[in-house]
Amino acid sequence: MPNEVPAANFSPDLADHPRLGKALNLVHDKLPSLFAGGNGFNVNDPQTSLPDPHFPVNSAPVSGLGVSPSGLSGSNALNLGGFQAEDNNFFKPTLSSAQPASASPASGGISPSAVNQRNAVDLSNPQTSFHDPHVGVPTASTAGFGQVPQSVAGSGISPSVLPGQSNAFGDDLSRILSEIPVFRNETQVPLNAGSAGSQYYFLSGAGFGSHDPYAASRGFDSQTGSKALPLVKDAAGNVFDVERVKRDFPVFRETVNGHPLVWLDNAATTQKPKQVIDRIVYFYEHENSNIHRAAHELAARATDAYEGAREKSRAFLNARSVNEIIFVRGATEAINLVAKTWGAQNLNAGDEIIVSNLEHHANIVPWQQLAAKKGLKLRVIPVDDDGQILLSEYAKLLNPRTKLVSFTQVSNALGTVTPAKQIVEMAHAAGARVLVDGAQSVSHMRSDVQALNCDWFVFSGHKVFGPTGIGVLYGKEDLLNTTDPWQGGGNMIKDVTFEYTQFHNAPNRFEAGTGNIADAVGLGAAIDYVNKIGIDVIHDYEHHLLVYATGLLKDIPGLRLIGTAQNKASVMSFVFDKYQTEEVGAELNKVGIAVRSGHHCAQPILRRFGVETTVRPSLAFYNTCADVDLLVDTLYRLRSAKK
Incomplete structure (x- = not known):
């Protein structure tokens, strides 16, 4: 299936992977027409904007490039697991001998393809997924990555006991606060090399020479030769090539008002690479079925794909078990699920919930509703004039009545990265549970729920280059299994009588009915794509x-x-x-720039700064200096029009 087999692991020995031979032969038959697409990206006409005098950069041209040869096929070639269509060595003739999976006995309850892979799932009791050796997702984590907390030196926090707390709590809090480092001007970001197949997106260090992969996306200063944007390299010294990445996204061939599209609305939603689009199409063309309950071949394929996406999501977050990964519509539904299940079950009148001033409405309204219904109190962590969490004030809010702390890891309105690990530790020291909203963080930095030790973590697929209408709720397994289900119906029950119903454990416990199977598979493909490049490389470039x-x-x-x-x-x-x-947004749209203008579903934090709305450009790893230059050039033009 598309995106299942990492390039570096390819060998004729993989011919026994069910459906792989069929898929490869299908693509191989179509290659001549794909190569004839003729839609290369012309790096000599990169739609750049103004040269900026504040950032003089190298003027060395990209000689002789013209249209990228790989671009001839890159925009419309089916990509299997990171393989590029121009790599003819990928298609091995021995693959044609791959045998299809044998059918299982009727009503056997075992996926036919799973039997062939020797990792069968018992479809009559689908408690969990399986390890697919053909789906390789890096799990190496960087503890606390991207979380550089504020200093609380001189905050006046008592080193012993807060009001209403035991000495043990005071000692724990004092230890936690004493370990918080001061902000530094630069954070050293460890890079990984991405997963197998990522080499396509990097230029070899040995053969790099004078080729600057960012040259097509910025102006030059021929006298100083200085660079506006440092070259981002992986651990092997290979240079990240943003122009190759951009060719994977079909939407960037669109024009708006006669101008190439510049997508700077990434905090609202990210664009989708061809690999994700192709994977969803492949699902509907070859695998479409309901999952878990049938013994026929398409049910087996759909189950394999769906549960494979669950495993990819688990590894992406570094969760302990696939049982801790629940598919939902997105971060909003995930937060509501926790509020209306665990919250309704465990919180009582007088209990307190803490959120931060930075929150999206989706992390405010569900708790307000619960508070109004059950007599709870909602308390808010303030921020300073830069939009940074005031940990000293947060510490003052914690008390024996605090039962839940729910906060964002990255603000959608300001971009602030919160000191998440410290917030979690302080909450746990007070005996509270913690939910982390990762909707804005997962596409920019490494997410490690074990390192954070949060009780729940939520994110939306469409924020991380995946489809809309799909997302993930992570929860600690024992916590999920003692929480009442949110919805009743099929797939979440073990047994039903008219007198009593017995529920499955997580994740099935919270996935009643037919879920968004195809888009879950698409989310798995998006995670593959991010892993292929490397989340640390993405973070550094951005x-x-x-x-x-x-x-x-x-x-x-x-x-x-x-x-x-x-x-x-x-x-x-x-x-x-x-x-x-809205005027600024409309003017930017005239030159093809998409930004968000409004309150961004975060009215409380904007009002903290005395405004009701802002213009919000937001970046992703496919954006370039040329995109920024065009934005700045247009704003200077608007400034000149209204001095």
Whole structure:
């Protein structure tokens, strides 16, 4: 199946993987027409904007490139597991001998393809998934990655006991606070090399020479030769090539008002690579079926694909078990699920819930509703004038009545990266449970739920280059299994009589009815894609691009950045003197730039800064300096029109 077999692991020995031979032969038959697509990306006409005098850069041209040869096939070739269509060595003639999976006996309850892989799932009792040796997802984690907390030195926090707390709590809190380092100007980011097959997105260090992969996306200064954006490399010294990445996204062949699309609305939703689109199409063409309960071949294929996506999600978050991964519609549904199950079951009048001032409405409204229904109190962690969590004030909010802390890892309105690990530790020291909203963090930094030790973690697939309408709720397994189900119906029960129903354990316990099977599979493909490049490489590239963009925006007369935390990701909210935010959004749209203008479903934090709406450009790893230049150039033009 598409994206199941990493390139580095390819060998004729994989011919026994069910359906692989069929898929490869199908693609091989179509290759001549795919190569004839003729839609290469012309790096000599990259739609760049102004050269910026504040950031003089190298003027060395990219000689002789013209249209990328790989671009001839890259935009419309079916990609299997990171293999590029131009790699003719990928298609081995021995694969044609692959035998199809044998059918299982009727009503046997075992997936036919799973039997062939020697890792059968008992479909009559589908408690969990299986390990698919053909699906390799890196699980190496970087503890606390991307979480550089504020200093609380001199905060006045008592080193002993907070009001109403035991000495043990005071000692734990004092230890936690004493371990919090001070912000540094630069965070050292360890890079990994991405997973197998990622080499396509990197230029070999040995053969790099004078080829600057960012040259097509920025201006030059021929006198200084300095670079505006440092070259981002993987652990092997290979240079990340943003132009190759961008060719994977069909939407970037679109034009808006006669201009190439520049997508700077990534905090709202990310665009989808061809590999994800192809994987969903493949599901509907070859695997479409309900899952778990039938013994026929298509049910087996759909079950394999769906549970394979669960395993990819588990590894992506570094959860202990696939039983801790529940598929939902998105982060909003995941938070509501926790509020209406665990919250309704465990919280009582007088109990307190803590959220931060940075929260999206989806992490405020469900708790407000629960508080109104059960007589709870909602308390809010304040932020400073840069939009950073005030840990000293958070510590004062914790008390014996605190039962839940629910907060975002990255603010969708400001881009602030919160000191998540410290917030979790302080909550646990007070005896509270913790939910982390990772909707804005998963596409920018490594997510490790074991390192965070949070009780729940939520994210949406469409924020991480996957489909809409699918997301993940992670929860600690013992916690999930003692929580009442949210919805009743099929797939979540062990046995039903008219007097009594016995429920499955997680994850089935919370997946009643027919779920969004195809888009869960698409989410798995998106995770494969991110892993192929490497989340640490993505983080490093985006960090440099954010610094570049912020440096330009802050110098524009009349532009006020909203949210200036030292540790940020992606987002650059601003207001512009003499312009309504919707005016700015409309003007940017005229030149093909898509940004969000509005309150971003985060009205409390915007009002903290005295505004109702902002313009919010937000970045992803397919954005370039040229995108930023065009944004800045257009804003300078608007400034000139209303001095």
